[in-house]
Amino acid sequence: MALQQQIKDVGNTSHSHRHPFHRFASSLGLHLGNFLVKHWADCIPFMLGLVVFIAVLIPFLSYFGLDVIAKPLFFALHYVCAQIPSHSFYILGHQLGLCARNLSIYSSMFLGSLIFALSKKTAAGHHLVDVAAADPSDGLGRHDPDVWLA
Numbered sequence: 601m602a603l604q605q606q607i608k609d610v611g612n613t614s615h616s617h618r619h620p621f622h623r624f625a626s627s628l629g630l631h632l633g634n635f636l637v638k639h640w641a642d643c644i645p646f647m648l649g650l651v652v653f654i655a656v657l658i659p660f661l662s663y664f665g666l667d668v669i670a671k672p673l674f675f676a677l678h679y680v681c682a683q684i685p686s687h688s689f690y691i692l693g694h695q696l697g698l699c700a701r702n703l704s705i706y707s708s709m710f711l712g713s714l715i716f717a718l719s720k721k722t723a724a725g726h727h728l729v730d731v732a733a734a735d736p737s738d739g740l741g742r743h744d745p746d747v748w749l750a
Contacts, residue, residue: 641717648710651680655697655706662694673697680706 618626636643654673661670677683677697687699696703 641713641720645710645713645717648706648713651677651698652703652706652710655703656691658697659691659694663692670694 655677658670658674658677661667661673674683674695674697681698681702683695683697684699685695687701688695689700689703690696698706
């Protein structure tokens with residue numbers, strides 16, 4: 601709450617004496633900050649999913665002869681993975697963009713963040729995580745979230 605108030609206060613300051621580029625950069629930073637504050641839980645699964653999707657897409661692109669696209673993507677993923685051939689999975693005879701270890705790490709982070717993001721958007725005020733943790737033996741299928749605090 602205090603962060604949002606500070607962002608609003610920064611947006612209310614007068615920038616009439618500044619160069620138009622500085623006003624543009626300040627406005628862009630303000631809007632980008634507001635976007636990230638509101639949608640950070642959606643951005644993280646998107647970025648992780650993009651990394652995993654590109655890693656799995658690379659062997660298919662290479663198989664179909666699109667090395668012009670596959671090679672730059674493969675080398676770009678080298679910033680997040682060592683891509684040792686003996687530690688990697690192969691699809692259609694071509695190496696994935698991530699080694700087995702990093703593929704499992706990024707895939708699990710993607711799935712975990714996706715579950716977190718989706719659990720915040722379920723209907724009737726019940727989170728997906730609460731529904732998954734409900735005890736089916738309580739008779740009516742209801743779940744009391746305060747039980748975990750005891």
